[in-house]
Amino acid sequence: MSSADQVCFRRNAPGSTDIRPWRFAVAPMMEWTDRHCRYFLRLISARALLYTEMVTAQAVIHGHRDRLLGFDPAEHPVALQLGGSDPALLAEAARIGAEFGYDEVNLNVGCPSDRVQSGRFGACLMAEPELVADCIAAMQAAVSVPVTVKCRIGIDDQDEDEALDRFVGAVARTGCRHFIVHARKAWLEGLSPKENREIPPLNYGRVHRLKQARPDLTICINGGVQSLDEAVSQLAHVDGVMVGRATYQNPYMLAEVDRRIFGTAAPTLSREDVIERFLPYVSQQLAKGTPLKAMTRHILGLFNGVPGARAWRRHLSETAHKPGAGLGVIEDALALTRRPEQAAGQAPGARAEMAVAD
Known part of the structure; x- marks a missing residue:
């Protein structure tokens, strides 16, 4: 080397x-x-x-x-x-x-x-x-x-x-x-x-x-x-x-x-853990005047392939650009990933079908 x-x-x-x-x-x-x-x-x-x-x-x-x-x-x-x-x-x-x-x-x-x-x-x-x-x-x-x-x-x-x-x-x-x-x-x-x-x-x-x-x-x-x-x-x-x-x-x-690739034994963070660790950074940037949408646009794909992905994307896309948008937008979107059938306006039994669509 x-x-x-x-x-x-x-x-x-x-x-x-x-x-x-x-x-x-x-x-x-x-x-x-x-x-x-x-x-x-x-x-x-x-x-x-x-x-x-x-x-x-x-x-x-x-x-x-x-x-x-x-x-x-x-x-x-x-x-x-x-x-x-x-x-x-x-x-x-x-x-x-x-x-x-x-x-x-x-x-x-x-x-x-x-x-x-x-x-x-x-x-x-x-x-x-x-x-x-x-x-x-x-x-x-x-x-x-x-x-x-x-x-x-x-x-x-x-x-x-x-x-x-x-x-x-x-x-x-x-x-x-x-x-x-x-x-x-x-x-x-x-x-x-x-x-x-x-x-x-x-x-x-x-x-x-x-x-x-x-x-x-x-x-x-x-x-x-x-x-x-x-x-x-x-x-x-x-x-x-x-x-x-x-x-x-x-x-x-x-x-x-x-x-x-690198052979480490460090535990893998869940998607939810990633967002929880991202929130303090978002808070700091918001305090500096950075618009929320400048950060949320990069996290839209985090839940791709799992139940709740569509609700996550939709909420961030429709809400993050609004005046005064703050951490609550991300927290609400995260909550929707835990109950995607409610976010989609569907009965719980429709969850599997939605997951395939995502």
Whole structure:
């Protein structure tokens, strides 16, 4: 383990039998993985590595830093994802992020949106591996925490084997040792960002071959993983798994991550326990003027798949946005999960049918 890697783990929760947080990570997701989301997810898993939304280097340097970069110490281990293509700007943004206390700084080389391309960063940089290498080298020189890369297996008509090998080879020569690879190509024209997450076929084998060819690198896989069972199976081929939408839409899948991925013996919190532990945070944020809906939007999926899920979602969605909404909204929603047949206006005998619908 390199000294830089050891820096990354200095804040990993105590008592872990596996100090490699990249073994399971929650992906950076625009408009989703903000500080409130990350705090909530951390209550479910103490070990998973959490990522911020992508923040551009320009925004970090010139924007409201506390708003963009602030986070609760409980979120560790947490990584900052940056977007950009100017080595000097990225180095300065990485330095600022490290001073805020992030455990890792990641460069986005995978986002295919038009807005990102117009700024010459994201997936379009797959075509410029030497520029990415310059960016990574500058960032590494500016910080002592690990600098990592999240990329695709290729873009547009690139040959996936040649393009990915060339890209990783160029960046690895800077000393970068950690790559998160979304196992799909990105099509920069003709597909929306949403379509780019779904239409290009997954090619897990390509990422597996990269790990076989480069055992000296930490290779994590991303894209299409829907369950913890699938994540565990991927660990037979790569060093780590990053999961995005599945963890957001069904956050309680994280409840077994610490035991199954990291080998801890810590007890698993129930969904109700998670919410009880979330309430003090919500109270603190409300006192600071944060709207309740900014926090409740991240917890809508907590009860997915169990009786009461629909009542939980409905009450939060219909009530949290109202003026003066406070902790009582969440407490009332939680109470509804304990008597879902009443919430649905149904007789107790209809509970089983509702559970299937949820």
